[in-house]
Amino acid sequence: MISVVIPAYDERERIPATLERLREYLDTAGEPYEVIVADDGSTDGTVEYVRATTETWPQLSLVALERNQGKGAAVRAGMLRARGEHRLFSDADLSTPIEELPRLRARLGDACHVAIASRAVPGATIDVHQPGRREMMGRTYNRLVQLIVLPGLHDTQCGFKVFTAEAAVACFEPLRTRGFGFDAEALLRARRKGWEIAEVPVRWSHREASRVSALRDSGMVLLDLIRLRFMRH
Template sequence: MVANPELAIVIPAFEEERRLGASLDRICGYLESRGVAAEVIVVDDGSLDSTAQVAASFAARGVRLVRLPENHGKGAAVRAGLLETSARRVLISDADLSTPIEELASLEVAAVDAELAIGSRSVATSRVEVPQAILRELAGKAFNRLVRLGGVRGLADTQCGFKLLDGEVARELARDLVVDRFAWDVELIWLARRRGYRVAEVGVVWRNDPASKVHFLRDSARMAIDLIRLRWRHRHEPPARRRR
């Protein structure tokens, strides 16, 4: 365990035994080359495969394993990881590194003036090297319309799984997050803005992984339900306030 980490990287993982090892090797190599005091936290979301064993094999390189006894969803895994670290800054990254870890540098620049910097596949500076299938692309656009109707406006992409947060803000928000599955990103951003924190959208490199576990019809419906749930759960949240 790294004492007083400057940076933590939280990776939610569910049955990622095939992809996780290569991703952790790349992440650890990147952090070692920078010489930053950092820890990597893999949250195993109730996997039945060897995900936990793969993560544990990187313990000597600063990787910590947090195990959830049952599968609760990506949002629950992210929340557990955010509450596990005391780092000054926290990066959330997908296990498949669809956004390369090297893109962290772009988010760090934006985070100078924002408490939350989110990677985006949909702004002028984004570079999508391997696009999604057309059905998933259409589902994403439809979901973004729902997101705007739900109160998160002015952002082109809320769902890219590459986000950098101020550590104190991350822990504050995590204590109040309730969405366990796919709309956790929206809840995080909505709550951050509601509390007056600044959100910066940053174009990143992104490559679709054909082995993605997202399912078009099932997950679109779940996302819509999550949007309704988060607004109901936070209906008593005070109006947004400006912070200095």
């Protein structure tokens, strides 16, 4: 079974189209599946909409945090609730199309327990670029990730990653980073287990209404990286 975890924070406007697209794809994919919306304390009706949708979609479930804790906290809750042998978490905007999923899953096996979508390796296609300032911020952050904690990975922040069930538990159960830097911690934990991380080129398009603020979040993610550099457990 495949589990798809969608972290959400005030996503009432775009979650209906996202869930509709996921259902269209997964209903015809030929295997059992579940979709888990992991809500991070939304106050705009996201929880109510998803809860109502579960009544007509048995494979859909909701994990609702009582208060806003950060994307990492939401993804952690969803990945630990999931039951699939493979567990994907995907941004709610589907900037990486769900059709890219088989390419990532094909890389799992043997020593490879994690496959991540990448916009920065040969073969990737960016249909719509981010605004210049945000794209520069992302490139700078990824260089810092390579320098400080994860040498060899070129794009740790693309919000589309697949873990085996074993890796999902090992990487997310002890997860400490609750904000946007959680990806780096999860991948670092996978690497410390000796597992291969496959970086897979994907098609990607920027969507508006990002929850990342360059001014608000850049300092925090830098502190997270420094903390991860010296993380022992």
